[in-house]
Amino acid sequence: MQNTYLKIAVIGASGYVGAELVELLNQHPLISELQLMVSQSSDASNLCFSDIHPRLKNICDLPFQILSETWIEQNADKLDAVFFATPHDVSVNLAQIFITKKVKVFDLSGGFRLKDASKYPVFYGFEHQQVQLLTNAVYGLAEWQYEAIERSNLIAVPGCYPTASLLALKPLTSNRLHLKNGLIAVNGISGVSGAGRKTNLATSFNEVSLAPYNILQHRHQPEISQEASVEVVFNPHLAPYKRGLLSTVTLNLKSGLTQADVEQVFTQAYQDQPMIRLLGTWPRIDNVAHTPFADIHWQFDDKNQVVVVCCAIDNLLKGAASQAVQCLNITLGLPSQHSLIPEKKGSRND
Numbered sequence: 001m002q003n004t005y006l007k008i009a010v011i012g013a014s015g016y017v018g019a020e021l022v023e024l025l026n027q028h029p030l031i032s033e034l035q036l037m038v039s040q041s042s043d044a045s046n047l048c049f050s051d052i053h054p055r056l057k058n059i060c061d062l063p064f065q066i067l068s069e070t071w072i073e074q075n076a077d078k079l080d081a082v083f084f085a086t087p088h089d090v091s092v093n094l095a096q097i098f099i100t101k102k103v104k105v106f107d108l109s110g111g112f113r114l115k116d117a118s119k120y121p122v123f124y125g126f127e128h129q130q131v132q133l134l135t136n137a138v139y140g141l142a143e144w145q146y147e148a149i150e151r152s153n154l155i156a157v158p159g160c161y162p163t164a165s166l167l168a169l170k171p172l173t174s175n176r177l178h179l180k181n182g183l184i185a186v187n188g189i190s191g192v193s194g195a196g197r198k199t200n201l202a203t204s205f206n207e208v209s210l211a212p213y214n215i216l217q218h219r220h221q222p223e224i225s226q227e228a229s230v231e232v233v234f235n236p237h238l239a240p241y242k243r244g245l246l247s248t249v250t251l252n253l254k255s256g257l258t259q260a261d262v263e264q265v266f267t268q269a270y271q272d273q274p275m276i277r278l279l280g281t282w283p284r285i286d287n288v289a290h291t292p293f294a295d296i297h298w299q300f301d302d303k304n305q306v307v308v309v310c311c312a313i314d315n316l317l318k319g320a321a322s323q324a325v326q327c328l329n330i331t332l333g334l335p336s337q338h339s340l341i342p343e344k345k346g347s348r349n350d
């Protein structure tokens with residue numbers, strides 16, 4: 001994509017992820033025009049963005065617009081990129097229309113993340129109707145897929161649990177340090193915003209209590225396994241707080257490996273990645289909530305060759321919106337952190 005001023009639409013701008021995206025794109029120096037789209041049945045259709053997100057009053061007061069065939073016909077080919085913060089099936093149905101009009105698509109749903117179309121009926125509850133696009137889509141784990149993202153016109157931005165889990169796992173599995181056929185356990189804990197803005201009894205204030213859910217059937221299990229190239233058991237938990245997510249992975253390493261080997265793969269993977277913070281202590285949700293960072297710490301038990309790695313992120317930012325902006329930056333040839341974190345000042349002698 002050309003690095004000039006960009007015209008962008010966010011579809012699903014009234015939702016939690018959409019709101020974070022709008023805030024980030026609104027402050028991006030290379031974006032000149034933003035269109036905020038909602039569905040034809042939206043409660044937000046007559047409102048503007050700051051009516052439902054008052055913390056952004058006087059920062060973004062753009063009106064919501066209704067996404068319709070006419071709107072697409074009249075506006076889509078003037079856009080440079082579109083972001084889908086919509087349900088999975090909505091993204092699948094919309095992507096081709098924009099790609100045909102040469103609009104770059106950043107999909108924040110799970111609509112294009114799995115390469116094996118036969119997994120969609122099992123884990124998403126629908127037959128995938130865009131198998132060719134599924135083949136072309138690039139998985140947008142920003143720190144691991146820079147070149148592929150740069151070239152792609154359809155980027156499947158990873159899910160929140162997969163982002164944290166893969167950032168923890170990939171330094172080990174991509175260097176084949178894990179014991180072949182060993183059990184890999186991935187335990188995730190998410191705040192309630194992970195379930196979206198729509199009302200639901202299970203996620204209402206009085207009902208939420210720390211508990212596992214969707215054990216052995218969560219759609220993020222095949223996503224993590226696909227991208228780490230290992231089978232994992234994924235145990236998601238819902239916790240009674242708003243934002244942030246922790247993923248703790250436990251795996252056996254091959255015999256003979258040392259602390260230094262583990263250290264080396266994490267340093268090599270992340271020493272030049274400013275959004276990834278390798279810590280000397282266990283990550284905490286409070287340190288990453290409302291930030292685009294991923295905090296990681298690990299410990300290695302060399303007697304049993306077991307390593308435990310923990311990664312914390314904000315589910316709506318590194319787990320969705322800020323990672324999508326990293327992907328946009330990459331397609332523009334910019335450093336992925338552009339406009340997400342302030343540039344470090346050099347040392348001053350005066």
Ligand SMILES: NC(=O)C1=CN([C@@H]2O[C@H](COP(=O)(O)OP(=O)(O)OC[C@H]3O[C@@H](n4cnc5c(N)ncnc54)[C@H](OP(=O)(O)O)[C@@H]3O)[C@@H](O)[C@H]2O)C=CC1
Binds near residue numbers: 015044088193194196
């Ligand atoms: N919450 C999270 O932590 C994460 C969510 N995701 C994914 O991001 C996507 C959005 O999630 P989230 O923001 O949490 O969900 P919300 O329920 O908060 O928002 C969904 C949005 O989609 C819009 N929408 C629904 N149907 C349509 C349609 N037919 N056409 C256009 N817009 C439509 C809704 O608008 P309206 O109803 O006003 O029309 C709303 O703005 C989902 O695919 C989710 O799986 C990804 C990573 C993390």
Ligand SMILES: CC(=O)N[C@@H](CCC(=O)OP(=O)(O)O)C(=O)O
Binds near residue numbers: 108160194220319
């Ligand atoms: C707490 C909670 O409900 N979390 C969501 C995951 C949110 C996410 O990452 O979403 P997608 O893969 O849907 O894009 C869930 O478990 O379904």
